Amino acid sequence: MSGLSIxxxxxxxxxxxxxxCIQYQLVDISQDNxxxxxxxxxxxxxxxxxxxxxxxxxxxxxxxxxxxxxx
Numbered sequence: 001m002s003g004l005s006i007x008x009x010x011x012x013x014x015x016x017x018x019x020x021c022i023q024y025q026l027v028d029i030s031q032d033n034x035x036x037x038x039x040x041x042x043x044x045x046x047x048x049x050x051x052x053x054x055x056x057x058x059x060x061x062x063x064x065x066x067x068x069x070x071x
Contacts, residue, residue: 006050013055022068 017024029035029050040048058067065071 009056016055016059016064020064022070 014024014026027035029039039050040046055064055067058064
């Protein structure tokens, strides 16, 4: 995945969250192996990539509130 593609996915995620007035905190896991490992542990997949992909699926399936554990 190219850097431009990743930036597009990140901006899409923040646009959706902003549009739904959902508060969030951005965390850059690219420079911190401990944060990346934590994300992978939370995802239950030791090879997981950042969860924007799952986020987009949740938006498309109209399950974003459940995905973010807000419902």
